[in-house]
Amino acid sequence: MTEWLRRLRALAAWRRRRRELDEELALHRELLGDSRKFGNELQLRERSMDMWGWRWLESFGQDLRHGLRLLARTPVATGLALLSLTLGIGANTALFGVMDAIMLRKLPVAHPEELALVMMQSPAARRASPTFPNPLWEQVRDQQRAFTAAFAWSPTQFDLHTSGPEQRINGVFASGEYFSALGVHAERGRLFQPSDDQPGCPAVADISDGFWRSQFAASPAVLGANLTLSGHSFTIVGVTPPEFFGLDVGTRSEAAIPLCAEAIINPRSMLKVRDAWWLRVGGRLKPGETPSAAQAQLAAQFPAWLAASVPTDWAGKDRQNFLGRRVSLQSLELGVSRMAGAYGLPLEVLLGVAGLVLLVACANLAGLMLARTVSRQGEIATRLALGASRARLIRQLLTESLLLSAGGAALGVGLAMWASRALERFWSTTASTVQLNLSLDRTVLGFTVGLTVATAILVGVVPALRATRLSLAAGARTVTGGGGGAARRFAAAQVAISLLLLAGAGLFLRSFLNLTSVDLGLDPGHIQLLNLAPPASRPTSAQVRAQRAAILAALRGLPGVEAAAESFIVPLSGLQWDNTVHSSTATIPDAYLNAVSPGFFAAMRTPLLQGRDFTDRDGPDAPPVAILNVTAARILFPAGNALGQTVQQPSDFMKVPTVVVGIVADAKYDRSLRAAAPPEAYYDIAQLSNEFPTAAFEIRSALPSGAIAQEARAAMARVAPDGSFSLGQLSDTVATDTKPERLLAVLSALFGGLALLLTAIGLYGVMAYSAARRRREYGVRVALGALPAGVLRIALGEFAAVLGWGAALGLAATWLAGRVLRQELGSLLFGLAPNDFATIAAAALLLISLGLAAVWLPARRAARADPMLALREE
């Protein structure tokens, strides 16, 4: 221990130590006089200093300096090598960092491994769902014995403005137990607790550290300050620690308010509604208890809670399904990540792709280093002859490749920071900002360091071994051979990997194009959206209806507007309203519902196939009507006689039976463009028994989106000056829904192109090197009467084999990858199979033709060279 300290101290004062030793030795020699011969003083000094055990570091330093000098001597080649490694390592680091943030990082709270998310599954549903109504949560909160503490939360967005265009922030409604159960402590002030979460509670809020800094300039006066959230005033009582972002990975919750304050924000509070599914429920396991034990405990109590909170007016099958819900637990250690589901597999695939690109870059550089070391044979042979050990030389050559890869890594980390921020921006939409924890933690740094060392070894080992083996024998002779075989093998490897990458890029590109040309059943182009936030005051139903009618009328009257409509839900927005729909003979357990105004289908360009659209005559007092899509009509009325029949749904908003007056084409509703349209039922928004707190308006106009948005803002200022709203475009929503595919297509194409470029450079380099090496041979051939075309054929022949072998290997690898990853690729690809022949053939053709072009140039130059010049050289 202290010995190491002394060692380190010696290292810190290395030069002084050496000087002192020199002085001692000089004195000794002087005192000896000339009578006796003093030994080799330099060697003596080195042997003495070796006692401190820093020899390796000294020689490493020498290697570094030597390597730097050599690299600086060929700036262009070094620059290219650095660039390819920067791109390779940077891409890998960025993707891994993003993956780490989305899928691997634990929540920054106390003992995240003890946290569990409560899920429940209705017998009628295909999957378990994480959302609870508040009355059921209150049962869990008050009765549960499975956890040390249970908590509930609901991610939401708050509007900072009171009127006009929205300025939304991410926030959360959280139960009183939320912070204490998570073990999060206030950075400032206090975090709310169960006593703050009581019916009729005062409006208090805790804000994030980031929000405190950006909105309050980190002022200590923030405690007690006022914060307006969606038009209501809240008192700030505390600030959460900087690392705490909430439980939803990908968003940063800026403000947290107690659940009870939902009643302040929403005029129609969901706190007492027994079928409003909006809360997530989590719990902290008792120390040492297994999740399955806790689950069993919950399951034993669950039926009683369900019975106590079943909606009073639900009967029959609906009631049975509610009471039959089963409870299960999931780990909450990593938080809740919507992105992990959507991007997990694409990111894994892309990381694999980036890894292969780095491998191409390594093979490329290894070929380059090989050529370089072969041309350094003289130097290496001399050093070996002078007694340098082979290990020492290998170490030196590896130091050079380590220098390159470390340089690439340093630049690559910079690139990765930029690239991962760019990915965040790519994922963010006007409606929601994606914020990931992208700080370089130990996992990411370890990954990058490992990658750097692996790169150095991959690049350096073969050239180092070859160069030092060759030189012993060949150093003295004129250099004519060596390294050619290995260089060609590296080139073939590049061809093979590039083919795999190109084929993958082709598949993902075509899949993306297939997806964007899917028939949506509606036309999202040129649709401007206006989303009306819940009113801050508590207007009467008549006031709400009058205001929305006025807005719709104003929007329809705007110049350049072809059609405008109102709906509860915007198709493809991710929101959904589903419920059971019955006919007298059939049931759809989870039909997708929407409430729309007359003219909605025309504005969306969804074809009306039978019957009629809603009209202004279908008012609140007229008989209730419904429109079904083709799928719903077929299920409910297999005989095809849907028009004029009645359907019923146990919804709070449309309790009475409705008469089917029209059938529209299937249009996509939820965010999955790949799936067929679900069964859908539409109601006239004017006939709902209740208004929804929010409303959306769809405006079709050929005007540029900026112009129509401005018109819409002016219209809102005129007819609803106190209304808060946001604007968007439906085409953006669709673009959001194809983001995973777009990411895969764009990045794999980028990486494929990069690999192709590297391979071309690599082939060119190896060919040029080979041509230079065989210049004399070609000279002799030409001098003996060979035609340039013949020499060209010989020169190219060598590379036909490289390309052929590379392509064959690449095809085999592509086939193998297609088989091994059949399931994964099948879920990523849309509308084509992983072994799509045309795509793979096109990739091979592209690669081979570019490869031929790359070797053609140096080969032709070699064949045309003046034989006399080549022969005189020797």
Add this chain to the structure above:
Amino acid sequence: MRPDEIPPGSLVLLILRVLELGAPLHGFEIAGAIQQLSEDVLRVEEGSLYPALQRMLLKGWIAGEWGATAGNRRARYYHLTAAGKKQLARERGHFDRVMGAVARVLEAR
């Protein structure tokens, strides 16, 4: 008579011992002291002395301080540390045991 080489492994013991005897010594004096005390039998090569001194500094058995020689030259004077005294006792015990054993073997009949 030509001085003999020091038996391998005992150089450190000898250095520790001559430093134990009294005032701090510099490298040349240590070599001289060993030669003199052994009545010119043992001769310390500077080629082994200085690496050994560096190693003992590293181990913390001795410490060096710069001072002036009689001829007013700068020299590093070494002295024993507490750890060095312990090491001397250890090495001495070891040496006695080994030498006793060697003697017994040689005197066996």
